Amino acid sequence: MTDDSRTRRFERLALPHLDAAYNLARWLMRNDHDAEDAVQDAYLRAFNYFGSFQGGNFRAWMLMIVRRCCYDGLARNRPTELVSVEDIDALAAGAEPLSDASRVDDPERALLRRADAALVNELIAELPPPFREVLVLRELHDCAYREIAEIAAIPVGTVMSRLARARKLLQRGMKRRLKKDDGNGL
Amino acid sequence: MDCNDVTRASSSYVDGELDAAAVAALERxxxxCADCRLGVEHQRELxxxxxxxxxxxxxxxxxxxxxxxxLDAAKGDARVVPLRRAAWRPLALAASFVLAMILSSGATWLVAAYDRQDRLTQEVVSSHVRALLSNRMxxxxxxxxxxxxxxxxGKLDLAPPVRDLTTAGFPLVGGRLDYVGQRPVAALVYRHNQHVIDLFILPGDAAPGVAPPxxxxxxxxxxxxxxxxxxFWAISDLAPEDLDKFELAVRAPAN
Structure with missing residues (x-):
């Protein structure tokens, strides 16, 4: 294959996923500039490793590389945002049991129904990256757990527990914020 | 399954990611259990x-x-790689020899200009196709x-002339920043029926009169x-005679 036809083939496969790549990068990097850099880096890397793509789920392969580039970018420029994986999973497994926040009564439900888009976006952005990414991949990219496992390089069981934990953190954040607003407003 | 098991599993249950046996146990x-029904409902709402x-x-x-x-730059320095990139490495030695011969002739500037123009043409096509493919015009x-x-x-070092050409049958739909010839350029997007036309505007002189207009x-x-x-470069999948009309409309003096 000539260089040119290889490039065209890559572009035909990869460019339709540009929005997905950018969305994931934008959520992980949290600003336009770094997200663009990470996506460009990812497309170059993907092009270089294109020969090693074995077929199968191209989107997952592409998003795996995008995620990798984002983490590299964070490690380079904002290492404090990266919590070690051990800490994260300890947090997810122990510390607080999952049960308390998932058990809800009706007044709490009414409270959560007042959460607006701005609050949702703000709270997702505040989640530590390992929780943020599984939530974004699930809810915004509609990824199956198996795909998320492939993209984030973790076992499916870990996807399950991180996602449950992400939702719980979100829920708790909403409760806290909405109650605080009530306290200030009334 | 007790309440704690259900609470732990409800997130995966709502996602439809539990296996059949677990689903059956959870639904039993x-x-x-009204509390757990509420909990699951809540997960769904979240x-x-x-x-x-x-x-x-x-x-x-x-x-x-x-x-x-x-990507183009990664394949080799785009400023020196000729348009036909296939197998250029093995030919590099031969090419440099040929180049040396050309250098000694008076045709140098012409060949170089033609090459530059040809590469630019290809870049315009690539940029247009990329924008179409990625659905980001x-x-x-x-x-x-x-x-x-x-x-x-503030985005470019030139102020591109922008005119809506609806009266000529080419409504303006918008613009974007694109990259051609190793620099950011303006791309104006027009429509004609179902066809999209890109009008690239580059600063300066891109080798006039060498490549065919x-x-x-x-x-x-x-x-x-x-x-x-x-x-100016106009590119589209329009019939050539329609693109001629577009060029005339763009070049017509504004009233």
């Missing part, structure tokens, strides 16, 4: 809340072009020339002309 529990509320970021229009340019969507023109200021590549028709110190 739900039948007799998921909906995120799906509805969380922002989906679309890639900015210029990103595909930027990546394309980076437009950074600023507007049919109002007074909205599109100021959008470019009208040509076609990969099924796209191209027109090139100069005006006011800028070089």
């Amino acid at each position: 529990h739900l039948e007799g 998921s909906q809340l995120v799906r509805r509320g969380a922002q989906r970021f679309a890639a900015p229009g210029h990103l595909a072009g930027r990546i394309g340019a980076a 437009i950074d600023i969507a507007s049919s109002d020339q007074h909205t599109v023109k100021p959008w470019f200021s 009208a040509t076609s590549r990969q099924g796209y028709a191209l027109r090139r002309w100069r005006d006011g110190g800028m070089t």
Whole structure:
């Protein structure tokens, strides 16, 4: 294959996923500039490793590389945002049991129904990256757990527990914020 | 399954990611437990809340072009790699010999200019195709020339002339920043029936009179002309005679 036809083939496969790549990068990097850099880096890397793509789920392969580039970018420029994986999973497994926040009564439900888009976006952005990414991949990219496992390089069981934990953190954040607003407003 | 098991599993249950046996056990529990039914319902609402509320970021229009340019550069320095890139490495030695011969002739500038022009033509085609493929034609969507023109200021080292051409049958739909010839350029997007027309505007002189002003590549028709110190490239899948009309409309003096 000539260089040119290889490039065209890559572009035909990869460019339709540009929005997905950018969305994931934008959520992980949290600003336009770094997200663009990470996506460009990812497309170059993907092009270089294109020969090693074995077929199968191209989107997952592409998003795996995008995620990798984002983490590299964070490690380079904002290492404090990266919590070690051990800490994260300890947090997810122990510390607080999952049960308390998932058990809800009706007044709490009414409270959560007042959460607006701005609050949702703000709270997702505040989640530590390992929780943020599984939530974004699930809810915004509609990824199956198996795909998320492939993209984030973790076992499916870990996807399950991180996602449950992400939702719980979100829920708790909403409760806290909405109650605080009530306290200030009334 | 007891209440704790259900609470732990409810997130995966709502996602439809539990296996059949676990689903059966969980649903048996739900039948007799109002608290857990509420909990599951709540998980579902939370998921909906995120799906509805969380922002989906679309890639900015210029990103595909930027990546394309980076890919081209990664294949070798785009400024020196000739258009036919196939097997250029083995030919490098022979090419340098040929180049040395050409250098000694008076035709040097012509060949170099033609090469530059040809490469630029290919880049215009690539940028157009990339924008179509990635479905990101437009950074600023507007049919109002007074909205599109100021959008470019500060992003480019030229002020591209922007005119809506609806009366000539080519409504303006917007513009984007693109990358051609190793620099950011303005791309104006027009429509004619179902066809999209890109009008690239580059600063300065892109080797006038060397490459043909009208040509076609990969099924796209191209027109090139100069005006006011800028070089214009129009590209579309329009019939060539319709693209001629477009060029006339763009070049017609504004009233």
